[in-house]
Amino acid sequence: MKKNNLEFVFLFLVTFGYLFIYSLALPVKIPNVYFSIPFKSIVFLTSLYLIFQNFDNIKKRKWTIAFISMFWFFYAFKSYYSFQNYTFVPEAKSMQYWTYFKIIFVNLIPSIAILSITITKKMAEKLVRLSFHFLLIIIGISCLYTILITQNFSRSTGIFDRYYITTGHYGLCLMILSVFYYFVNRKKIVKPTLGFLMGLFTICISSARSPILAAAVIMLVMLLYINKLKYWLALVFFILIFVAGIYFIRHSSYATEYIVRLYDAIFEGNAYGRSYYLGKGWEIFENNIFFGGRTLFENWMYPHNIFVEVPMAMGVTGGILLILYFKDLWKFKLEYIKQNIFYLPYFLFFIQYLVLIQTSYCIFDNVEFWCFAAVIISIILFCYDEKIKSNDSRGNATGNY
Numbered sequence: 001m002k003k004n005n006l007e008f009v010f011l012f013l014v015t016f017g018y019l020f021i022y023s024l025a026l027p028v029k030i031p032n033v034y035f036s037i038p039f040k041s042i043v044f045l046t047s048l049y050l051i052f053q054n055f056d057n058i059k060k061r062k063w064t065i066a067f068i069s070m071f072w073f074f075y076a077f078k079s080y081y082s083f084q085n086y087t088f089v090p091e092a093k094s095m096q097y098w099t100y101f102k103i104i105f106v107n108l109i110p111s112i113a114i115l116s117i118t119i120t121k122k123m124a125e126k127l128v129r130l131s132f133h134f135l136l137i138i139i140g141i142s143c144l145y146t147i148l149i150t151q152n153f154s155r156s157t158g159i160f161d162r163y164y165i166t167t168g169h170y171g172l173c174l175m176i177l178s179v180f181y182y183f184v185n186r187k188k189i190v191k192p193t194l195g196f197l198m199g200l201f202t203i204c205i206s207s208a209r210s211p212i213l214a215a216a217v218i219m220l221v222m223l224l225y226i227n228k229l230k231y232w233l234a235l236v237f238f239i240l241i242f243v244a245g246i247y248f249i250r251h252s253s254y255a256t257e258y259i260v261r262l263y264d265a266i267f268e269g270n271a272y273g274r275s276y277y278l279g280k281g282w283e284i285f286e287n288n289i290f291f292g293g294r295t296l297f298e299n300w301m302y303p304h305n306i307f308v309e310v311p312m313a314m315g316v317t318g319g320i321l322l323i324l325y326f327k328d329l330w331k332f333k334l335e336y337i338k339q340n341i342f343y344l345p346y347f348l349f350f351i352q353y354l355v356l357i358q359t360s361y362c363i364f365d366n367v368e369f370w371c372f373a374a375v376i377i378s379i380i381l382f383c384y385d386e387k388i389k390s391n392d393s394r395g396n397a398t399g400n401y
Helices: 003-022 033-053 055-060 062-085 096-115 121-150 164-184 190-206 210-226 229-250 257-267 274-287 306-325 327-331 334-339 341-356 367-396
Strands: none
Touching: 003 033, 003 096, 003 121, 003 367, 033 055, 033 096, 055 062, 055 096, 062 096, 062 306, 062 327, 096 367, 121 164, 121 190, 121 341, 164 190, 164 210, 164 341, 190 210, 210 229, 210 341, 229 257, 274 306, 306 327, 327 367, 334 341, 334 367, 341 367
């Protein structure tokens, strides 16, 4: 396979291709590990090959990769230190080596490989088109599987062997792409409409609240960009209708578990135990300010918020490394998206998973967030380099370009 084609396939696999792997275990009733381990091994080996092939890009982006590596290696060291010096329940203790595997082989190495790739405008357009049609098919199958086979419409994962919250975010990804393609080509509305409805159905049956919060944040970001009064008024009207609808349905005979969960979050501030873990994580940080304390609680739980978990596990040092991890975000310019609109979905995916890491999952288990973070950092660095080249070309040229 040619290097460009391999890079394209690799980027698809680490962003959405893994959904196919997660869709195999439940229907055939085989543990997912028999599918996920070979898949993760293929991704890891491909990552090593791409890093070797793109070593010139690695050298250009050496500081970005250095800070990312420092973050993960320090977290790996703190994980090892925690397992050796803190008490864990037996089930958590047995996951020690699986934790190291995820930190290095699932998060760090693939992220470096993504950063070694030059994500051009043409590649981004092809990736977005493939991802949209793939999600349309795989989530369509999942919806049919739920309706016809399982008939489970509460905290349902559909066809995917994943946690229900993650499945809800798969649905939001399809909704984002569906709305995107509607605005790209308004003459073709069948597939975007179908994708939007299937994505919404997936969110509803998952009963996950974070996709709703992520969608709200994305709408806010887009409105800040558009900044037109009529859209702000429409958003306020929609929020009022949505909140009022949740309130009245909750007190009717039509209330479902999802409605109850949304009601509890909006009107009662019920985070279902997250406040306890947030407080416990912050307490650990206060007792270990510089280098942090344990990486996970004794029962394998975590603060459910990366901005508390990083200080808890790695202290102020980890916080600094996290800032350096994302230092290249400051190079982002709106013109990068204006010049190639097909970069936009990846920034929206990053935003939605940024919301997710503030409500669910621990640091090393949020693979989607770290992959999309690497993708947008790679896009920003490519656009930034192209802009610098363009400015240098104009500055050194004698003609009027």
